Amino acid sequence: LPMLFYGDEQGYVNDYNYQQNSTTSYDSRWVHRPVINWENKAYLQEDTEAYSIFNNTKKLIHIRKSMPYVADKKNLTWLDTSNKKIAAFLRAWDDERLYCLFNFSNTETSISCYVFKQNTITPLICIDAWTGMQYKIGLDNEMLVMKPYQFLLMQMA
Numbered sequence: 001l002p003m004l005f006y007g008d009e010q011g012y013v014n015d016y017n018y019q020q021n022s023t024t025s026y027d028s029r030w031v032h033r034p035v036i037n038w039e040n041k042a043y044l045q046e047d048t049e050a051y052s053i054f055n056n057t058k059k060l061i062h063i064r065k066s067m068p069y070v071a072d073k074k075n076l077t078w079l080d081t082s083n084k085k086i087a088a089f090l091r092a093w094d095d096e097r098l099y100c101l102f103n104f105s106n107t108e109t110s111i112s113c114y115v116f117k118q119n120t121i122t123p124l125i126c127i128d129a130w131t132g133m134q135y136k137i138g139l140d141n142e143m144l145v146m147k148p149y150q151f152l153l154m155q156m157a
Helices: 016-020 028-032 049-065 113-117
Strands: 076-078 086-093 096-103 109-112 125-128 134-136 143-146 151-156
Touching: 016 028, 086 109, 096 113, 096 143, 109 113, 113 143
Parallel strands: none
Antiparallel strands: 076 086, 086 096, 096 151, 109 143, 125 134, 125 151
C-alpha cells in the first residue's frame, strides 16, 4: 500500500503508443511506461488533478510508513465479504490489525460487520487511517455501508 507504477504519482495514464514501436511492441508492460514530460509541473499547482493525485499519494506513503506491520511479513489474509463488489484483506502482526476494504463498484454497497470478526481478535472500534473517522463495529447482522469506489484502511482503536 500503495503500489506505484512509473508516472502514477502524477496521474499519467496508460500509453498504448508502445504498440507502434518495434523495440517495445512485443512487451505489454510498456503500457505502464509513458513518456514523461519532465517540464510539466502541474503536480505543484493546487488547482490541478495532478496536484491532488501527487499529494494523496504522499499521504498514502506516509500512512504506510506509520504501519510497520504492513511490511511483507507474510501476514496478509483475504477476508470473505460475501459481496463481489468489495474486496477486503487483513494485515495482522502481534496485536496490530489493519482491515483494508475496497468498494470496486460505482454504487453504494454494504458488507456485514462479520468481516471484522473472521480472524482471532475482534475489534470494537476501528479508525480509518485515511479520513480519521471512527467506526463502531456492530453485530454480525449490522452492515457497514461503503460509497462508490470508497476504500477504508481500518485500524483497531
